[in-house]
Amino acid sequence: MNRDEGKQILLLYRNPADAQDPQIAEALELAKADTELSRWFENHCAVQNALREKFRAIEIPVALKEQIVSEQISNMKAKARREKFVAAGAITMIVAVLMVFGISYYSDHSKGRPPAPTLANYESDMLYYARPGYGMDLATNDLAQIKDHFTQTAAPADYILPAPLAQAAATGCAVKDWNGAKVSMICFATGRPLPQGLPGDLWLFVVDRAAVTDAPDSATPQISKINNVTVATWTENGKMYLLGVQGDEAMLRKYL
Amino acid sequence: MAGPDFEKIVADYYAQLYQFAFSLAREEAEACDLTQQTFCIWAAKGHQLRDTSKVKTWLFTTLYREFLGARRRQNRFPQVELDSVTEALPVILPPDVNRLDSAQLLDALGRLDESHRVPVALFYLQDYSYNEIAEILEIPLGTVKSRLVRGLAKLHELLTDKIKS
Numbered sequence: 232m233n234r235d236e237g238k239q240i241l242l243l244y245r246n247p248a249d250a251q252d253p254q255i256a257e258a259l260e261l262a263k264a265d266t267e268l269s270r271w272f273e274n275h276c277a278v279q280n281a282l283r284e285k286f287r288a289i290e291i292p293v294a295l296k297e298q299i300v301s302e303q304i305s306n307m308k309a310k311a312r313r314e315k316f317v318a319a320g321a322i323t324m325i326v327a328v329l330m331v332f333g334i335s336y337y338s339d340h341s342k343g344r345p346p347a348p349t350l351a352n353y354e355s356d357m358l359y360y361a362r363p364g365y366g367m368d369l370a371t372n373d374l375a376q377i378k379d380h381f382t383q384t385a386a387p388a389d390y391i392l393p394a395p396l397a398q399a400a401a402t403g404c405a406v407k408d409w410n411g412a413k414v415s416m417i418c419f420a421t422g423r424p425l426p427q428g429l430p431g432d433l434w435l436f437v438v439d440r441a442a443v444t445d446a447p448d449s450a451t452p453q454i455s456k457i458n459n460v461t462v463a464t465w466t467e468n469g470k471m472y473l474l475g476v477q478g479d480e481a482m483l484r485k486y487l
Numbered sequence: 488m489a490g491p492d493f494e495k496i497v498a499d500y501y502a503q504l505y506q507f508a509f510s511l512a513r514e515e516a517e518a519c520d521l522t523q524q525t526f527c528i529w530a531a532k533g534h535q536l537r538d539t540s541k542v543k544t545w546l547f548t549t550l551y552r553e554f555l556g557a558r559r560r561q562n563r564f565p566q567v568e569l570d571s572v573t574e575a576l577p578v579i580l581p582p583d584v585n586r587l588d589s590a591q592l593l594d595a596l597g598r599l600d601e602s603h604r605v606p607v608a609l610f611y612l613q614d615y616s617y618n619e620i621a622e623i624l625e626i627p628l629g630t631v632k633s634r635l636v637r638g639l640a641k642l643h644e645l646l647t648d649k650i651k652s
Binding site for chain 2: 239248271296
């Protein structure tokens with residue numbers, strides 16, 4: 232190592248810790264033996280110290296530290312707000328999804344679930360069967376045939392027709408299923424002109440009394456009006472009867 | 488993180504980081520931004536650092552990376568390429584240095600090629616060991632030394648010109 236090389240290496244020297252570097256250590260040894268290099272090195276150290284002091288005199292902006300800390304606190308608050316917003320959004324989304332599924336589930340199960348076995352539901356459903364265009368299993372005016380049909384289909388067949396009704400003109404019959412119970416439906420015509428598509432205007436429905444929770448206990452017909460149909464309900468020998476007619480109570484009473 | 492730990496780390500290192508940032512950017516606003524951003528990154532990722540003795544090095548490395556990223560985006564820093572180490576090193580005397588102010592020193596530093604400017608800034612500002620400078624800049628130790636020698640020689644040359652003028 233010559234003097235110039237020593238100078239270049241000693242450019243890296245700042246303090247005694249740097250002497251641990253083998254190259255610097257070698258250059259320092261050279262400086263001890265070389266007076267000119269030694270003087271240069273002494274001046275170099277003084278210049279280095281002066282330069283270091285100058286560099287470290289770079290002014291720090293006032294309140295930079297406070298600005299950094301407050302900025303971070305502000306960032307954290309903003310982040311917390313974002314997280315709350317996201318959490319609230321997620322909860323809202325979950326609730327909405329649950330509601331949609333809940334409504335859908337309830338709706339599906341409501342559709343599939345049988346109606347409560349109340350008299351009101353029974354009346355409503357039976358009159359729905361008697362809407363215009365309804366079909367009959369058997370079209371006949373023979374009440375014996377009708378009874379046979381019910382017997383064959385395990386529908387209530389041991390019914391007792393009120394005497395006036397037994398004189399009415401039967402047009403046919405059908406068997407309906409209501410809440411798991413068979414319902415015997417007998418259609419009659421009162422003799423009035425029938426609307427098109429309506430095979431009868433007087434209907435008798437017979438079901439086991441146990442199928443309707445609040446079936447009337449009495450054998451005396453109870454009269455009520457449902458839309459334009461007048462109905463009578465009564466119970467006799469374990470069967471509940473529902474007779475409906477398109478007309479008023481007077482018309483209905485002709486068949487009781 | 489903005490609790491006592493964060494505040495202590497800011498208090499311990501913000502001044503050194505700012506000076507380093509200023510030596511790189513040479514603009515107060517950008518130096519403040521770099522310092523601020525470095526602590527933001529520390530707040531987000533500092534917990535991943537297992538060795539707490541490396542906090543200072545981690546901060547300087549992060550600041551330098553941020554500077555490089557910003558520089559790549561802006562590419563507006565003038566550079567002076569160094570050809571080779573001057574054959575005869577210029578002689579500067581301590582009284583000459585004392586006639587210069589920090590702004591003139593930083594101006595001379597800023598005229599260095601960036602690959603030399605950054606190790607020189609770490610060399611003067613932080614008394615980092617050569618190994619630590621190599622770690623921060625993510626370059627080999629030998630490269631650090633050669634860049635320092637070239638950078639210091641060029642800096643002395645530029646300072647000599649300033650003193651003469």
